[in-house]
Amino acid sequence: MSAPPRPAATSVPAAANAPTYDPSEEPFEFRGSFKKDGTFLGWGSSRHGDIQASVEIRNGRVVSAQIAQCLTRYSCDVIDKLPPEVVARQSADVDYVSGATESADAFYDAIVDALAKAK
């Protein structure tokens, strides 16, 4: 997705897709539903092992979600494309994939665990 023209107003709705972060311009002006700001960690598990996610909350909104630790038997390469999807789009040769993945489930559980701590 190409970046939309940046409006002069303070709200920049498509900030998640902006190529660079400009600290003078807070990307999310509106307040999200999470009570605490900061970085929170959570765990999720699958048959193949455990995944730890880290979620950053700013202004009550999720601004990033990442795999913090991957303790699965296989590498987390399979879900490398997932974390950005929490705040931005999934990009690959295809726009989207139909059919859930087990590692994605574990990542979801880890995200939920982390988000519960920001409530």
Next chain:
Amino acid sequence: MIRSIAVMGTIATVHAVTSSSDRPPAGEDDVEARVEAALDWFRRIEACCTRFDPCSELMQLSAQIGAAVPVSAMLYEIVQFAIAVAEDSGGAFDPTIGRNMETRGFNREHRTGHVIRTPLAKADGVSYRDVALDPDARTVALRRPLILDLGAVAKGFAVDMAARELRPLANFAINAGGDLYLGGHNPAGAPWTVGIRHPRRDGALIASLRLSDTAVCTSGDYERTSANSTGHHILDPRTGTSPDSVASVTVVAPTTMAADALATAAFVLGPREGLELLARQGVEGLIVTPALERFETQGMASACVCGD
């Protein structure tokens, strides 16, 4: 603009394609508001239909056995659709769960991170025939002690409601754990490209589709298993066993609710009967067997970009 939330046991993503150079179809504020409104449908429908909150409308309904209980228009729509698919598939799809499954520890709160999906086991012989609907009075009566598992249907319904919210924007995508609705075009101005997960090779695709203004869902035997179960999570409600003639079913349908429920039903029915069900319902589908044989409806071939 893309937003994701953790909801309904999955990650729901709403993607509104915003115009880069042309005049946008609506003001940016409108895009923002519509994306938020679309995500709100997921939260609202989860609150109504969750089995994990005794105060949800669904669980309040399950607490009143034998009575015709007036329900909200939203819950009625979801229940009546689930029952309609159950009837048309001869019970291969069945949203009812015996209550004694719930008392055996299959009722843990999924938001703690310990997710357990309740198998659709007919432990005490209940079925969709024990659910009576009255469309005029908009009531649901449970004739025997049972609980409705509306999980997948409710998730599909949420995607469809979110799609309705985004329709004025024309170009958008909604992804709820691999259940997709694609509106209009992708950011490149072409129909959305949707990969179908390979049922046996992690990270690989078995086909890809070019789709616009339609829903697509895939049910696979690789899906999440319950913590203390050895088989995959799709059970044949009629027998309580795991079907083994299908590895995955992909359905392309006008609504996500139909695509999800029909994919599950076709999975249970197997390649031949499953394909018949899809054809009868006027939807397109691809059924892949564990030996990777493909069975597909006639219209599927035209959407399929094979050899990918």
